[in-house]
Amino acid sequence: MGSLAIVVSVVVFLVPFAFILLTAAMDATQASEFRFAWPRNFQLWDNVVQVLQTRDYILVIAFINSVVLTLVSVTALVVLGSMVAFVLQRRVSRWTGLINFLVLTGLIMPPAIVPTIWVLQRFGLFATMPGLILVEIAFGLSFTILLFRAFISTIPKELDEAAVLDGAGPLRLFFRVVLPLLRPVMVTVILVQSVAVFNDFQNPLYFLPGDAGATVQLTLFNFQSQNLSSYNLLFTDILLITIPMLLLYLFFNRQIVAGLTSGAVKG
Structure with a gap:
């Protein structure tokens, strides 16, 4: 059974990646054939340079935008999500049921594009990076709260009571006592949400139009609409924007699994 799982994983994940890598190393003529084959003229580096230089280095600008968007959004998600989860888990009130609902x-209902654009326009945030950051935070907050809350439920309340007896206020209790204990699930939230925000295609397309605010996923349009036959450049672009998150997942996949299952195991 284990061998079968390995074979299925190889077919599902490694074969498509190999196809992307091989196509990215082809010339335009061979890539247009769209076949799984070894490149006749290996020109991966030339394709990388051409992709980077396309439209005045828009991919470089897009990488910077995506990194800024990811860092700010994920940082806010970690801080806000952990604080809300702590309050919901430790301060049960008559409003707790409504807030949980x-x-x-937020996880069940799909995002409403037109009303969100209307709200952003009213506040002057449409087509701006701060506006897109707020959208990413809003769409990722529910999942983050649930992860943090499951982990906080495994932390003994006696730690809170001891800190309060020592004179710790609410903020000091959270940031000095509780937050350091959330490191396992915090790593999971950072990695999962970083991949989600960095690879997001829909939200930047709708809420941050224009080349100045382009993110890495939107650069795929450069080779789909303008150069319909340049599949080698399209797959080179896909390869470049896939590698950062792929490396992140390969190095930290154990932490992701540990953080997702920690609440269930300890609870």
Whole structure:
């Protein structure tokens, strides 16, 4: 059974990646054949240079935009999500049920594009990086809260009571006592949400139009609409924007699994 799982994993994940890599190393003529084959003229480096230089280095600009978007959004998600989860888990009130319902609703209901654009326009945030950051935070907050809350439920309340007896206020209790204990699930949230935000295609397309705010996923349009036959450049672009998140996952996949299952195991 284990061998079968390995074979399926290889077919599902490694074969498509190999196809991307080989096509990215082909010339335009061979790539247009769209076949799984070894490149007749290996020109991966030339394709990389051409992709980077396309439209005045828009891919470089897009990488910078995506990194800024990811760093700010994920940082806010970690801080806000952990604080909300702590309050919901430790400060049960008559509003807790309603708030839990709203959190679950954020996971179930699909995002409404037109009303969101209308709200951003009213606040002057449409087509701006701060506006897109707020959208990413709003769409990722429910999942983040649920992860943090599951982990916080495994932390003994006696730690909170001891800190309060020592004179710790709410903020000091959270940032000095509780937050350091959340490192396992915090790593999971950072990695999962970083991949989600960095690879997001829909939200930047709708809420941050224009070349100045382009993110890495939107650069795929450069080779789909303008150069319909340049599959070698399209797959080179895909390869370049896939490598950062792929490396991140390969190095930290154990932490991701540990953080997702820690609440269930300890609970």
